[in-house]
Every structure is written in structure tokens, then in C-alpha cells.
Amino acid sequence: MNNELLELINQYMEKGDFIGEVSDDYIARAEKLLEVNFPPEYKEFVKKFGSGGICGVDVLGVEGADYASVVESTKRYRKLGLPKKYIVIENVDEFVYCLSTLNEYNVVRWGDISSKKELDRYTTFYEYLQDSFQEAIDN
Secondary structure: OOHHHHHHHHHHOOOOOEOOOOOHHHHHHHHHHHOOOOOHHHHHHHHHHOOEOOOOOOEOOOOOOOOOHHHHHHHHHHHOOOOOOEEEEEEOOOOEEEEEOOOOOOEEEEOOOOOOOEEEEEOOHHHHHHHHHHHHHHO
16 A cells, blocks of 8 residues: 555544454455455455545445455345446445456446446546545545
8 A cells, every 4th residue: 555545544544434454364255255356455455454444435345254344235236236346345325436356456436226337437446545535535
């Protein structure tokens, strides 16, 4: 994770914003349940922070041995037609941000359940984090 992003998190983080570190075993279990491999940037974030965010941005992740919000939300949206290559990383009510688990590892906005429309938003997970956190801070 780049220093600028870590500094931003450290500057605005409040107690309880993140679950905290989780083990590689818990991450592997979530990957197995979703039948995907998490992209390296996302896996690094989850290992360090578990799940959570700053200033109202709540990134889904792994909370422990028996629960992973990324698994629960991804499975729910897959039933609605979300392609298997995506994992849900943030629910913004009228749409969700999803991270591709394939080579490009881009972040898309998926929101219109009837049309199952995908809108490319960010080229990397860290770009998504940086922009989402900064926008929340600015607002």
C-alpha cells in the first residue's frame, strides 16, 4: 500500500473504523467460499485492516473465521446476476462497487439489477480507495 494512502488512513482513522488484521487462513477461506483469488492489493488491504474505512466509506472484507462481509454481499449480488469474476467491495445502496478478480483487477460500478450494467470506474483497487476516501474527506 502506498505511503500517501496509509497517511490518509492514519490521519482520519478513528477507533472502530476497521476490524483489524486478519490471518491468511481467514482470507483463504473467503476466497474458497467465493471460488476466486483476491487481487493482491485487496488481499493486502484485508490482511492489514480486515474491513472498514474512513469518513463513512465502508469497504467490505473479512471480519474473522466465521464471517466475511465480502462473501455475504458477493453471494447476494451473484443471485441477482453479478458475474462470478467480481467481488462486492462496497455497497452504496443504489449500486455496488465490485472488484474484478481477473488479470485487470479493475473496479466497476454495478447497479442496475434489471439491466445488469457494468460501468468501469477505477483501474486498480488502490485508485478506488484513494478516490473514495478523499471524496469522503472533502465532503
